[in-house]
Amino acid sequence: MTKAARIPFWRDLRVLRALAQVLFVIFVILLGNWLYTNLQANLKRTNISFSYDFLQQPASMGISEGLPFQPTDSYQYAFWVGVFNTFRVVFLGMILATLVGLIVGVARLSSNWLVRTLSAIYVETLRNTPLVVQLVFWYTAVFLKLPRVDESLELPGPIYLSQRGLVMPQPQPTESFALWGMALGGGLVVALGVYIARRIYLERVQRPGTPWLWGLSAFLLTALGSWFLLPQAPLRWEPPVRGIFNFEGGMQFTPEFTALLLGLVIYTAAFIAEIVRAGILAVSKGQKEAARALGLTDFQMLRLIVLPQALRVIVPPTTSQYLNLAKNSSLAVAIGYPDLFNVANTIINQSGRAIEVILMIMGSYLTISLLTSLFMNWYNRRVRLVER
Amino acid sequence: MIEQKRVAAEVLPPPTLRYGPLRWLRENLFSTWYNTLLTLLCLWGLYAALSALLEWAFTRADWSVIPANLKLLLVGTYPAEMLWRVWAVLYFVVFLLGGSAGLWGSLLRDAVVALSAAFFLLALLPFGMSERLLLAGLALLGGGMMGAGWLLRRAARLQTWSKRILLGLWVLSPILVVVLVGGLPGSGWLPTVSTEKWGGLMLTFMLAIVGITTSFPLGVLLALGRRSELPVVRWFSILYIEIIRGVPLVTVIFMASVMLPLFLPGDTRVDQAVRAMTAFTLFTAAYIAENVRGGLQNIPRGQYEAAHALGLSHFWTTVFIVLPQALRAVIPANVGQFISLFKDTSLVFVAALLDLFNIGRSILANPTWLAHDSEMLLFIASVYFVFAYFMSRLSQRLERLLGVGER
Structure with missing residues (x-):
């Protein structure tokens, strides 16, 4: 009986599993070893050794924007400037793409036929052409075709569009800015107090409410009130002054940056629009009817019934669109914006350190992806369905 | 009596809403004051944009850059005396598609009708006489x-055999296409054409097809x-x-083009196109894996349990029960992956390859065509658009046909 129950080891699932894994590990090690010996041989032949010492050497290249950069600065600093530039475009891009995507997504569900059709055309056109073609189009066929500085297009603001890119007024702190800053700090404390008081009150009377809205209003009230009470406005819009060859003052964005941002935003917005549309459609009609039957107002229905349920559907795919945006920003190399990938590319060409720099590139993008998904996962946990 | 009445009531057609054009306009464009405002704003914007675009396209734009470089855009520097091979590939693919459309019908039929109509329209354009004849032939x-496939469907035995033959040809088709375009080493009538000479739209398609078939x-x-x-x-x-999905495709292509030679034995030479294909394969595989995982997760436990009850081992359960269902469910997602791979082939500039987009850019670098970037880029974008839109x-x-998400 006991003898019959023993399974021979070649049919024992535990043994087989362990064996399969050991074989797999051996295979991976052999493959890795083969690649590694090849690499060693190749490196020896070309007389390069793996080290990050070169990062301290002067980069002797120019980076046109982002943090100030001299050719005598090190490779390491050059790389950081690239990382900074990537962050700049990705951060702005995420915010703007969300806004545009929301608008277009809602427009796709509009009761107005023309609005619906135009937004559908927008989405289909942008989703079905490669992003890099769009970027190069914006850059060479639009931004580089803009008039020279002395004939630049003037939009209300004043915002100027020219071959030098986009220039817009910049808020400049005046003498009363420090006072205003203090007022803002005070406002923050007041807002926190109002928020907590309101929360306690709501808790006591056992009613739903929006304590954060109260806090926000308190803060805005102090901010606006102190702005107007101060003898001099704390911030002044400093308009750019048009010179013959260039602008002075104001916020200046290069054509590369503006084209990249524009291209990324309207491309990603097309995808976000579809997600938003699907999310709103996913809220069943019965929910809205039930909300009406309970006597909720339009705004309450949107805020308490539709949005929480739509967000649940919207957030996870939007996360992957944000990740795509971050990764797509590497296409900056096609139009010469000095982002992380572009700068790293130049570093490789100058120093010949391909492996080291590629590892740095991959590490940076992985970090960006990881940070974005961590943040979005945290947000997703807040909006997802809480089941009993 | 009552019974009869009920039957009569059931047969009645549903009431149809009849709209006059005015009613349609009022309900869809001018229902409220803000809708009216939106409509007017859109109309104004549309008018401004379209009039500017049409004025540019018909008066100021010089489209001669396209016909003058058409051969480059389509096949790159592929030797002219070997072009028959590209035509042969086209004929082969249309042969397969047409036959399958006749035999299986439904979705493919519409696709082939559209394709044939497109070839017919292209044949009307002022190309050379032989090209026009070849297009009409397609x-x-x-x-x-x-038609032949449809006729074969009448005969039961012939139908099964022709379906098998066609399926076999489909499976072999990527290899056949690569051999036809790239040639067989050491054969007289199919001399090799090195991948450096591939280019244009053909290279775009070759990269996408090889990428998707190897990554699957x-x-x-x-x-x-x-x-x-x-x-x-x-x-x-x-x-x-997760690592592959966390990094941009450009860096993967770049890595393959710079580092692949470093990881192979010293004397191996890998040309750029193969490096780019390796990158596409490695990259797309991670995304396809996630699609397939979605399909795997949707298979109910009962399927596994039933398979075990039937005495199938783990391996055969996967082959016979799990994969067929999972793969069927993820076909649309993988078509989507193919479309994005098709668009992403435009990134091969990091590996110095000249696909449709990048050969266009290199033409623009030629002083003769320097000022024609808008025309060229619009043309390239619309070529991508036509294919990607058609496929999507x-x-x-296909999604509706397979009833994904409804079962």
């Missing part, structure tokens, strides 16, 4: 094969690995998938 072949098996393996009960295999798959429409209908 249109005829598509229609003819569809790898992706399926990775998906199975990610759901494996063996921790080592599972962690390896997760690590691979097909995949949407």
Whole structure:
């Protein structure tokens, strides 16, 4: 009986599993070893050794924007400037793409036929052409075709569009800015107090409410009130002054940056629009009817019934669109914006350190992806369905 | 009596709403004051944009850059005396598509009708006489094969055999296409054409086709690995998938083009196109793995349990029960992956390859055509658009046909 129950080891699932894994590990090690010996041989032949010492050497290249950069600065600093530039475009891009995507997504569900059709055309056109073609189009066929500085297009603001890119007024702190800053700090404390008081009150009377809205209003009230009470406005819009060859003052964005941002935003917005549309459609009609039957107002229905349920559907795919945006920003190399990938590319060409720099590139993008998904996962946990 | 009445009531057609055009306008464009405002704003914007665009396209734009470089844009520097091979590939693909459309019908039929119509319209354009004849031939072949397939459907035995033959040809088709375009080493009538001479739209398609066919098996393996009960295999798959999905495609192509030679024995020479294809394969496999994993997760436990009850081993359960269902469910998602791979082939500039987009850019670098970037870029974008839009429409209908998400 006991003898019959023993399974021979070649049919024992535990043994087989362990064996399969050991074989797999051996295979991976052999493959890795083969690649590694090849690499060693190749490196020896070309007389390069793996080290990050070169990062301290002067980069002797120019980076046109982002943090100030001299050719005598090190490779390491050059790389950081690239990382900074990537962050700049990705951060702005995420915010703007969300806004545009929301608008277009809602427009796709509009009761107005023309609005619906135009937004559908927008989405289909942008989703079905490669992003890099769009970027190069914006850059060479639009931004580089803009008039020279002395004939630049003037939009209300004043915002100027020219071959030098986009220039817009910049808020400049005046003498009363420090006072205003203090007022803002005070406002923050007041807002926190109002928020907590309101929360306690709501808790006591056992009613739903929006304590954060109260806090926000308190803060805005102090901010606006102190702005107007101060003898001099704390911030002044400093308009750019048009010179013959260039602008002075104001916020200046290069054509590369503006084209990249524009291209990324309207491309990603097309995808976000579809997600938003699907999310709103996913809220069943019965929910809205039930909300009406309970006597909720339009705004309450949107805020308490539709949005929480739509967000649940919207957030996870939007996360992957944000990740795509971050990764797509590497296409900056096609139009010469000095982002992380572009700068790293130049570093490789100058120093010949391909492996080291590629590892740095991959590490940076992985970090960006990881940070974005961590943040979005945290947000997703807040909006997802809480089941009993 | 009452019974009869009820029957009569059931047969009545549903009430149809009849709209006059005015009513339609009022309900869809001018229902409220803000809708009216929106409509007017849109109309104004549309008028401004369209009039500017049309004025530019018909008066100021110089489209001669396209016909003058058409051969480069389509096949790159592929030798002119070998062009018959590209035509042969086209004929082969239309032959397969047409035959399948006739035999299986439904979705493919519409696709082939559209394709034949497109070839017919292209044949009307002022190309050389032989090209026009060849294009008309393609249109005829598509229609003819569809008819032949339809006739074969009448005969039961012939139908099964022709379906098998066609399926076999489909499976072999990527290899046949690569051999036809790239040539067989050491053969007299199919001399090799090195990948440096591939270019234009043809290279775009070759990269996409090779990428998707090679990444598919790898992706399926990775998906199975990610759901494996063996921790080592599972962690390896997760690590691979997440790392690849966390980095941009450009860096993967760049890595393949710079680092691949470093990791191979010193004397191996890998040309740029193969490096780019390796990158596309490695990259797309991770995404396909995630698609397939979605399909795997949707298979109910009962299927596994039934398979075990029938005495199937783990391996055969996967082959006969799990994969057929999972793969069927993820066909639309993988078509979507193919479309994005098709668009992403435009990134091969990092590997110095000249696909449709990049050969266009290199033409623009030529002083003769320097000022024509808007025309060229619009043309290239619309070529991508036509193919991608066509494919995404097909995949949407395929989704409905397979009833994914409804079972």
